[in-house]
Amino acid sequence: MSDHQAQDLLSRRYRVMGHHTPLFYEKPLQLVRGEGVWLWDSEGKRYLDVYNNVPHVGHCNPRVVEALSRQASTLNIHTRYLHNNIVDYLERLTATFDDGLQMAMLTCTGSESNELALRMARYCTGGQGIIVTDFAYHGNTEAVAEIGTGFMPESRTTKRVKAFPIPDSYRGIDGLTGEALAQAYADRVQQAIDQFHAEGIKVAGILVCPDFANEGLLNVPAGFLEQAVAKVRQAGGVFIADEVQVGFGRSGKHFWAHQWYDLTPDIVTMGKPMGNGHPLAGVVARPEMIEAFSKESMYFNTFGGNPVSCAVGMAVLDVLEQDNLMQNALTTGAYVTEGLRKLQHKHELIGEVRDLGMFFAVELVRDRTSKAPAKAEARRIINRMRDKGVLISTIGVHDSILKLRPPMPFQPEHADILLQTLDQVLIEMEGGV
Numbered sequence: 001m002s003d004h005q006a007q008d009l010l011s012r013r014y015r016v017m018g019h020h021t022p023l024f025y026e027k028p029l030q031l032v033r034g035e036g037v038w039l040w041d042s043e044g045k046r047y048l049d050v051y052n053n054v055p056h057v058g059h060c061n062p063r064v065v066e067a068l069s070r071q072a073s074t075l076n077i078h079t080r081y082l083h084n085n086i087v088d089y090l091e092r093l094t095a096t097f098d099d100g101l102q103m104a105m106l107t108c109t110g111s112e113s114n115e116l117a118l119r120m121a122r123y124c125t126g127g128q129g130i131i132v133t134d135f136a137y138h139g140n141t142e143a144v145a146e147i148g149t150g151f152m153p154e155s156r157t158t159k160r161v162k163a164f165p166i167p168d169s170y171r172g173i174d175g176l177t178g179e180a181l182a183q184a185y186a187d188r189v190q191q192a193i194d195q196f197h198a199e200g201i202k203v204a205g206i207l208v209c210p211d212f213a214n215e216g217l218l219n220v221p222a223g224f225l226e227q228a229v230a231k232v233r234q235a236g237g238v239f240i241a242d243e244v245q246v247g248f249g250r251s252g253k254h255f256w257a258h259q260w261y262d263l264t265p266d267i268v269t270m271g272k273p274m275g276n277g278h279p280l281a282g283v284v285a286r287p288e289m290i291e292a293f294s295k296e297s298m299y300f301n302t303f304g305g306n307p308v309s310c311a312v313g314m315a316v317l318d319v320l321e322q323d324n325l326m327q328n329a330l331t332t333g334a335y336v337t338e339g340l341r342k343l344q345h346k347h348e349l350i351g352e353v354r355d356l357g358m359f360f361a362v363e364l365v366r367d368r369t370s371k372a373p374a375k376a377e378a379r380r381i382i383n384r385m386r387d388k389g390v391l392i393s394t395i396g397v398h399d400s401i402l403k404l405r406p407p408m409p410f411q412p413e414h415a416d417i418l419l420q421t422l423d424q425v426l427i428e429m430e431g432g433v
């Protein structure tokens, strides 16, 4: 596609979609094909995908595509009829959770799952107050926009939501570290509870991503989340773990990110990687919560849990298992982290490298002492990486943290391409080229 044609497509997009629908990169990318960890643009140029977690078991995975097309050519129907697929899938899915979480409801997006979780938490506790971080994104429905403290105007005016500072060991609070820092953050959660009570609002729960991924894939001070959840439960609220981004074995060691903690959530929400690109999402919760909520509020989702979606979900679980992708997240993940740490020794711009299995955050700072966020540099790096055929993005309050979150079949040979390209771009930025 010529520059002229690309410009024309962009103008048409602006006309029908408006100017503010997010689009990656200064020079937007027109992708036409995907396979495994690779993507191709309209000119036939190949890109290494180090960003997308939705194609969890690889772009256009043949076993997933085959399961989808086989069921789509047999029957697709909603869940008000008996069908094996949804029961088989949910039995298999709930078996990956702790004993207390053995019932589920299916939806189509992470936002819908969080919306349902909020309704269920509010219904079952009789409270309204929800506690989140002060840089949260959990989706785009009205109730979920209220908890979206990172981007959503609704979160600024609502009375039903209070925020605590992101639990970040790198920047911390008042120079505190370790247990004292965990305690200080947990105290901020208690302050949110106390504020709700002062305003006559009962607490319904705390909702966080267990890896605090959109917040910057934070190193959470040990013990913080356990203390925070205990305080919320003491106040009558529940713990909702948003696993929409980080679930399905990405951390390598555990299938679910909350399993790193000494905690069982009351509700877990899932989505993105669940259908490898097919819109499949859901909520797992304590059975008594689902029974109580659904007895009163008839919950039905036309597309959620249909036989095609469930066939796809099952195929994703099969591929994860057959290809040992959790083990790969551990071994290739460790290889990537080691490479990133070497780059940190070489390049002053890298303040910290954080990792959880096949998910990495590279915190960029102008100066390692002041930790001033290197936002403009981060933007330049992702655009230069794109020019050189490697796709990454940024996260965090200042958009100064590189977000590396490839499909799970990512191998050391792909890691070498990522690391070499990042090294070249950093050298270039430092004026070496």
Ligand code: PMP
Residues within 6 Å of the ligand: 108, 109, 110, 111, 112, 114, 137, 138, 139, 140, 209, 214, 242, 244, 245, 271, 272
């Ligand atoms: N929760 C988290 C943590 C997310 O990252 C996202 C999507 N980025 C969502 C919820 C919303 O999911 P969806 O876009 O499928 O509605």
